[in-house]
Amino acid sequence: MKNINPTLTNAWKSLENHFKEIKNVHLSDLFNLDKDRFKNFSKIFNNQIVFDYSKNRVTYKTINKLLSLAKEVFLEDAIKSMFIGKKINVTENRSVLHIALRNLSNNPIILNDKNIMPEVYEVLNKMKLFSEDIITGKWKGYSGKSITDIVNIGIGGSDLGPNMVIDALTPYKNHLNIHFVSNIDGTEICELFKVINAETTLFLISSKTFTTEETMTNAYSIKNWFLKHAIHTKHIKKHFLAISTNKIEAINFGIDSKNIFKFWDWVGGRYSLWSSVGFSIVLSIGFHNFLNLLSGAHDMDNHFLNTKLENNIPVILAMIGIWYNNFFLMETEAIFPYDKYMHRLPSYLQQCNMESNGKCIDRNGKKTSWQTGPIVWGASGTNGQHAFYQLLHQGTKFIPCDFIAPVISHHKIYDHHIKLLSNFFAQTKALAFGTYNKFIEKQRIKCNNNINSREYIYKYFEGNRPSNSILLKRITPYTLGSLLAMYEHKIFVQGVILNIFTFDQWGVELGKSISHQIRLKIQSCRDNRIQSYDSSTNGLINLYFNWREFF
Structure with missing residues (x-):
């Protein structure tokens, strides 16, 4: 990839001038000027997903200038670099090939002079065979009973992705109960132990290195609990599987080498649900449905790779985000899925986006003078309308939003779904147009008639x-796979444009490192008195010592 400061490009300067022209233009005016604006500013993907960007503060000129920026920083070359396995994760000297995990077309992907696809298909086949044994009841626990519960032990990408997908695809779920343990807070596993049976539970330890503190702390505590019931360590092999690159540590834990699922260093954690990290998904919805998930993502990959920029959905979505973040200086964006099953999507996309593009050092090693990753947040359905939509409509913060909804619901309560979708349609309309035109007309009438207009001021929606x-x-x-891949590629495009390394996450490591040091200090402290840190940290730790003595 080229290391180009975007603010020094001709396109960026052109966008700055264009912003002065358009910053006060109202969406009402844009729709009045173009009666076919929806048709002209929307795209359809495989007759399954409609992407309508007409309610954005953009014109043809805006989009063209944004795409000129993409071309000037050689976005198309960057996309090709990722797909052919170049080591674009430069700070870790790795390729970025989550696209290979859903490459169902059997096209070779060469890495280090070797086609990696046979290995990918081998792991997929292993997931298929294992899942069939577990789902059908052929796999037995130590007491001879079939498995009824699955516990996924992981954190970050090893938790958020699979958890989100399983919830989103609840209508496809089978009889197995899927549980997730991620937080190092012991409360989580204490509550888990209340609802599972050691004889019928299978544990998936998902950790690339098999050293992640939260995951391994939980794994060892769960192992100790399990052995209180199963007694013999030989039974671990019937109840624990590992998803990891560190085979030695997994075997040392007691896991049978045959029960370890391969994972590659070219798969980032937050992009890993398509890999063996998604084995809990396979166990929940079956291998056939998992393949459909991969298929939807693969088709979006092909769209992203082969479609011209002006018709490329992830590219357009990404460039609009850059437009708001860097020119309107809107530092946040919201995700609103109008479907209860998709309630975890905002959290998943929050991690995917903020961990990827939350960087302030560019690819040249210099501090950025431009905005990079946005703050991502959101909630599902109409609950948010009774919580924070007031601010969206009348507050001083302008927050670009993505509204996501299915036309056809999995439930049969039609009255509910039409009301849900009516809210979906209404909110985007209200945000775009408010009472702008009606208010101006009412104010004109009132001024002419010399009537006090205060009552209308508070009902004004700009x-x-x-x-x-x-x-x-x-x-x-299929559609969920396409949707998630669309957002993945949006994030990648923004990283390319903003000249940052999207696929590392060094910011995650600092807190972990300091935490480890503090824990060792606390454990070795003899006099319950810490003085080696700043006054705040010392004071908090010493207060912990004092209060702990009372219990």
């Missing part, structure tokens, strides 16, 4: 608040 509308025909494994 509108002009942008949003994307993403309609899925139905939430299926």
Whole structure:
């Protein structure tokens, strides 16, 4: 990839001038000027997903200038570099090939002079065979009983992705109960132990290195609990599987080498649900549905790789985000899925985006003078309308939003779904147009008639608040896969444009390192008195010592 400061490009300077022209233009005016604006500013993906970006503060000129920026920083070359396995994760000297995990077309992907696809298919086949044994009851626990519960032990990408997908695809779920343990807070596993049976539970330890503190702390505590019931360590092999690159540590834990699923260093954690990290997904919805999830993502990959920039959905979505973040200086964006099953999607995309592009050092090793990753947040359905939408409509913060909804629901309560979708349609309309035109007309009448207009002031909605509308025909494994891949590629595009390394996460490591040092200090402290840190940290730790003595 080229290491180009985006603010020094001709396109960036052109966008700055264009912003002065358009910053006060109202969405109402844009729709009045173009009666076919929806048609002209929307895309359809495989007759399954509609991406409507017409309610954004952009014109043809805006989009063209944004795409000129993409071309000037050689975005198309960067996309090709990722797909052919170049080591674009420079700070870790790794390729970025989560796209290989869903490459169902059997096209070779060469890494270090070797086609990696046979290995990928081998792991997929292993997931298929293992899952069939577990789902059908052929796999037995130490007492001869079939498995009824699955516990996924992981954190970050090893938790958020699979957890989100399983919830989103609840209508496809089988009889197995899937549980997730991620937090190092002991409360989580204490509550878990209340609802599982050691004889019928299978534990998946998902850790690339098999050293992640939260994951391994939970894994060892669960192992100790399990052995209180199963007694013999030989039974660990019937109840624990590992998803890791560190085979030696997994075997030392007691896991049978045959029960270790391969994982590659070219798969980033937050992009790993497509890999063996997604084995809990396979166990929940079956291998056939997991393949459909991969298929949807693969088709979006092909769209992203082969579609011209002006029709490329992830590219357009990404460039609009850069437009708001760097020119309107809107530092946050919200994700609103109008479907209860997808309630974890905002959290998943929050991690995927903020861990990827939350960087302030560019690819040249210099501090950025431009905005990089946005703050991502959100909630599902109409609950948010009764919580924070007030600020969205009338507050001083302008927050671009993505509204996501299925046209066809999995439930049969039609009255509920039409009301849900009516809210979906209404919110994007209200944010865009508010009462702008009606208010101006009422004010004119009132002024002419010399009537006090205060009562209307508080009901004034300025509108002009942008949003994307993403309609899925139905939430299926295929459409969910396409949707998630679309957002992955959006994040990648923004990293390319903003000249940052998207696929490392060094910011995650500092807190872990300091935490480890503090824990050792606390454990070795003889007099319950810490003085080696700043006054705040010392004071908090010493207060912990004092209060702990009372219990």
